[in-house]
Amino acid sequence: MAGTTTSDVRLIGAWPSPFVMRARIALNIKSVYYEFLQEQLGSKSDLLLKSNPVHKKIPVLIHGDRPICESLVIVQYIDDVWASGPSILPSDPYDCAIARFWAAYIDEKWFPSLSGIARAQGEEAKKAAIEQVVEGLVLLEDAFVKCGKGRAFFGGDTIGYLDIALGCYLGWIRVTEKMNNMKLLDEAKTPNLVTWADKFCGDGSVKDVMPETDKLAEFAKVLMAKFRAPPPN
C-alpha cells in the first residue's frame, strides 16, 4: 500500500511466550508503539531466522533495522533507549545487582524446575518437582520482602525489572496449578507473592499481554500433544 512505512519498533514473538511478554511489558511501560509480528507454532519466519541466526528464538526486538535478542537483554535495551520513560532497572547499583541476580536465578534455576513438573513421570516424581518449584518461590518471597521494602512490587511502587522477570511466568504458573489441581503460589508459604501476582496481572502495562489462563491451558494441551506425537519417519 502506498505511503506505508515499516514501524520503527517491531517485536517478533508469540502471545503464549513469557519471554516475549517481558519485552511487551517493557515497551508498554515506556509507552512505545510497536508492531507485533507473531510467529506460528511449529515454523520460524525468514525474518526471525535472519534476525536471530544464533538462537533462532523469540523474542527479537527490531529497532530501526537492528535486531536485539534475549529477553532480559531486550528489557535492558528498552530501559537504556527510552530513558525518559519510567525506569525499569533500579537506579541504585546495589538494588540493580539484587534484581539482576534474582532474574538470573529465575531463568537458570527456577524456570527449569517449573518445566520439570510437566516432564515428571509418575506421582512421586511430580510431587518432588512441585516441591522444588515451591522452594524456589519461597526464596523469591523472601527476596520480595527485602527488595520491595513494603511496597507493591519488587521494583517499589511501580513494576520493575525483577517484577517483569518473574511476572511473565504467572500465566504458566496458573496453568500448571490448574492442570495439577494444586497451588504453587499459596497464602501459607508465599503470601506476599500472592498479593503481588494479582497486582502485577492487573497493572496497565501487563493486563493486555498476559494471556488468560484457560486460553493458555488450551495452548499447553496442543503443545504437549505435539511433543508427544511420534516423530515423522
Add this chain to the structure above:
Amino acid sequence: MADVVKVFRTWSSPFALRVIWALQLKGVEYETIFEDITNKSPLLLQYNPTYKQVPVLVHNGKPILESLVILEYIEETWKENPLLPEDPYERATTRFWAKFGDDKLVPSVRGVLMTQGKEQEEGIPVVIETLKLIEEQLKGKKFFGGETIGFLDIALGWTANLMCVFEEVTGIKFLDAETFPLLSAWIENFSDVSVIKQNWPPRDKLVLKFQAAREKCLAEAATK
C-alpha cells in the same frame, strides 16, 4: 568514609578473575579472601546462601553475587575506565555475547573436558561451532571492546588462559590459529595487557587441577 571492598575467590576460579580484572582496571582497592572450595568459610556461606560459590564481591558489607552481575555492579559504581560501550545497541550486543559465552561456550567445553569416547567426540564440533560464532565478533577489532579491553573481553577472557590448559588435559586442539586467526590474535593481545598478565593463575597447577577434575568426573560416570 572510604570504600571497603572484599572479593571472595579461589586461586583458580575463572569467574572470580573477571571481578579481579574489572576492579584492577578501574583502580579500585580491595581485599582478597581466598576460599578452599572443599572447606567453605562460614562467611562465604552467609554471603551466598543460594549458590555457596565464589566469586562474591562485598562492598561496604553488602554482598553481590554472580560474576556477570558483579561486573555490571562494578561498572555502575566505579565510573573510571568504562567497560561497557555507551551506545545502547552496542551494550545490548555485548550483553548478548557475554551471556552466550556462559550459556553455550562454557557448557560445550565442559562437555568435552569431562567426557571420553563417543560422547567426547560428539562434543568437539559443538565447541568449534560455538567458537566460530565468537570469532566473528572480532572482525575488524583488536579486542571485543574495540581498541581497549571491555566487558566482553573480560567475560570471555577465561578462554585466553584455560583453552590451552584444556587442550593439554584432553589432548584435543580446539583453538588452532588457522581456523581461528582472530581469536588466536586476541588471545595474544589480551594476555599481554598487564592487568591480565599479572593475574593468571600458575599454568602447571591449573593442568593438575583440571586433570584431577576430569579423572574424578570420568570415575563418577563409570560407576553410574
